[in-house]
Amino acid sequence: MPILSLVAPQHWRNCYLLMRHGHSQANQRGVIVSSPARGVEDFGLSDLGEQQLAQLVADWQWPIPNRVVHSDFLRTAQTAARIAAAFELVPSVDTRLRERYFGKLEGQSDDHYPSVWALDAQDAEHQRHQVEAVSAVATRMQAVIADWEQQVSGETIVLVSHGDPLQILLTALAGKSLSQHREQTALLPASMTLIGR
Template sequence: MSSTLQGSYYHWRNRYLLMRHGHSQANEQGLIISSPERGLDAFGLSETGERQLDEVVENWVWPTPTRIVHSDFLRTTETARRVADALGVPMEKDERLRERYFGEFDGQKAALYEGVWVLDDRNAEHAEHQVEPVARVAARMQAVIEAWEARVSGETILLVSHGDPLQILLTAIAGKPLTGHRDQAPLEPASITLVDKSA
């Protein structure tokens, strides 16, 4: 597990808002949509998700972001766009914020997540069923923050991503074993978590 973020955690130059996309058509249908082939152009926000985002932007209680960086999947792009339009903030995509790839289970029922999480709890490096390893997800998610830390200072950056990647990132930031990423409280659709460890 990369410890780069842990070492610099109390000296970040920026603060970060971590946002899970709003309720999606994949959530509505109970499907795992984790590949670019399925997720880039389909399975956007559901009507429930659109209502969630309307409520979030209408009742915004977090620091106003200076920029929004989002996964390029449709559901995250639509989420980011609603916030960007409401707050007048620029947005840009970053493929490193994509959903965790669930391999053989992509396109299948969401009930299959549980079996993957059981395997995660044993080994953060496992790639059984061609699932993307937790450690790899942690590395790419941390790399996004590392890149922004090197690029700008004093900003509030909203990162719009997906449930598993964000929980894995929060676990890494806390310096906890990645095998326990499901010990994090589940992130609800359209939820926002403030991580502020700027100097």
């Protein structure tokens, strides 16, 4: 897999808008929803999330996208649908953009996140509680961009994903140790980060 670096984004063929989904019902309830079995069909956007997206589209300040690609979780699919509709695009699914799987912590309080992140800071390969390793998340997320870099050129592609995967991706692209992913500024719901050419 090609190594992509934010150090020389002018060498990229495309630009990417990394978007975290809008505020979701899982955020609202304070629960971890990371398994496809629960996240694909349930826990979509909250009313606040819908408002965030309406505001984002109304005040759009980013390059006009050519494509919108998203995780198959309901909250990302709904987010992508709103963005795609605004630009008369048809969104597409890439399961590699899914939420990081939190294993045995699935369905529990999101108060458990900090304890996992503390383990991440010690070892990006750990799988305690059957959590997906940071390194595995980085690999699948980078592969999405690597594939688009090979397939198209001169496009603006919105990638709609989740907080942890996007922070891990940004850490990897910056050439930092993956164990430092929580040192990135936290990505808020409905936030957008522009990378690339």
